[in-house]
């Protein structure tokens with residue numbers, strides 16, 4: 001509740017005024033350029049107009065969530081070119097980012113024919129942070145994944161963490177945001193491009209954090225799935241999902257996450273990040289999270305494992321082999337084989353338990369069908385209505401009356417099976433109704449015994 005009030009009273013007006021402020025700043029900038037460059041006057045005003053349109057469009061976009069499909073994925077390998085990122089003992093962050101990004105893209109391309117994968121870079125080149133977001137926006141991406149590797153002075157720090165654009169800080173580790181954002185210092189005109197971003201100003205951080213707010217929930221959802229996969233299947237240490245102001249994501253208009261896949265400053269993590277198989281494992285974890293996220297967003301229930309998913313898992317393992325086939329020594333192959341076996345075992349288990357539930361449900365269903373089919377013992381019939389407490393029924397209780405054209409018919413019992421009805425028939429005969437016979441009812445209507453047998457055999461199938 002507090003959260004909602006906070007959003008309505010503080011964040012929302014702040015967001016609106018900030019967006020307007022930006023528009024005004026840009027108009028000012030544009031006008032300043034106009035006086036220098038009159039040839040582009042018309043063009044400048046068109047862009048001012050477009051900025052206003054975008055401002056309103058972003059809020060309209062959020063409402064169109066029907067038939068949502070995750071169709072376009074942007075994979076952003078961090079750093080590149082003259083920006084190496086963090087330096088490990090024998091590998092640079094930019095190399096790890098690209099290695100993981102390409103492997104992830106390959107997995108997604110192979111198994112989701114309906115998903116378009118776009119890389120912000122697929123080679124060792126420098127791309128401005130803002131251009132990475134632009135690529136995603138221009139392609140109307142549904143999801144943005146930025147891949148990085150971490151570093152810390154404390155060499156014992158290790159594990160994975162996934163960031164979303166947000167302002168809920170924990171005090172420590174603002175260093176990370178500063179470091180990942182500091183790359184803008186390598187860009188010309190960064191002050192203009194990032195709207196005067198000052199990593200040390202809490203106010204700039206809060207205001208920038210608002211940009212991604214409408215996607216925050218989805219971003220956190222996806223980020224949690226990634227960390228869950230790292231922890232549960234890759235047996236990595238998950239440092240959790242965190243919120244930071246990260247410039248690469250502040251202008252993306254879709255759910256966005258930044259994965260710090262491990263610490264280059266830590267010996268064990270370094271080995272994993274450098275290793276081809278290690279990179280593929282990281283890509284695999286993000287891929288499985290993507291699979292879950294996509295299915296959830298597209299409306300399928302996440303708890304069920306479908307046959308297609310099992311297929312995806314097993315094919316994913318063989319793709320991993322293909323991705324790695326160039327650089328594998330025997331030990332790696334053995335390790336991978338064991339992993340593939342463990343994976344398929346767990347998939348098999350899930351399928352088996354799902355099947356067991358299905359069988360149970362089927363049995364239940366069959367029972368329910370047969371409950372609609374009941375047997376009774378008919379004792380007498382009459383052209384005149386007989387009161388149900390009449391002595392004619394010789395003390396039998398729960399008499400059931402039904403009418404066929406002009407004849408009233410009377411029966412007893414409410415038996416689920418024919419055998420039960422036959423034993424009741426014996427008792428009724430002993431009670432004095434020598435001509436009593438078994439009749440069947442389906443959904444309250446009298447049916448022939450032949451029809452009843454048909455219904456039973458259908459129910460069993």
Ligand SMILES: [Zn+2]
Pocket residue numbers: 078079085086093148149180
């Ligand atoms: Zn980085």
